[in-house]
Amino acid sequence: MKSEPDDCSIDDLAAAPGQCVPWVGVRNYQARNFMRDAMRIGDGVLFYHSSCAQPGIAGLAEVASAPHPDPTQFDPASRWHDPKATPAAPRWMLVDVRLRARTRLLPLTEMRQRPELASLQILQRGNRLSITPVTPAQWQAVCALLGQPAR
Template identity: 65%
Template sequence: MRYWLMKSEPDEASIDDLAHAPHRTLPWTGVRNYQARNFMRDTMRVGDGVLFYHSSCPEPGIAGLAHVSSTAYPDPTQFDSKSPYYDAKSTHENPRWMLVDVVFEKKCALIPLAALREHEALADMRVLAKGNRLSITPVTEAEWTFITNHLM
């Protein structure tokens, strides 16, 4: 099993949206970064743990837990000319962007970015790295265990 931190803007898809979605499942649409896409396409597996992170909001931080519930498949928003995630260079025969589905597990009190920075055990977490803007980053088993056992 692997672990991931997946960022979402709460006005687009929040932990509450995930909790209330049909089957408590959402497709992780709109990723337009090749490294994040490659994580979903090449590395993520069904059952992998997800730290659901609210970003681009007044107080960013971990808002809950989820898990990956599908293998990667083409993101339909790349084909929709009305979508902000439309990609004219992508075709059904050769899709550029992939997604996975995630399933809600648990909502928690928000664990702000500042609180994550306070713990030496999390010092190497990629979300804390200066200049990190990736929407999906791997989380080590030690980081996952520390967060789920000590901060939630």
């Protein structure tokens, strides 16, 4: 899951109540569908800093809730407001994310050099999705690089 550090960094997650935040603002249908249809409580999350000086994985987290409507879609003052969304027919869903571990930064440049991560969707040309699936083998490889247990 990618986040711009100015919006929500790994440090923001660590400082949040219960070290848990709602993953607000996703406005891509494919990324929304990953959260809505594929993510389950307890699933691991690679917390990735994007659109910053050194993008990369900044920590490990986990899905902490079932999917539920993103409240920002209903708020006219929010930059993520969607005038077509209603509480009766929400368009955008989110999951809550809880910190597992802050890690060293695993930079994008380092990930690109690792053959075991060559198929990682975030490394593919043209990938702009903020949420992408990770295979068990990719999860284990990243955890090994970060010196973290692959639970």
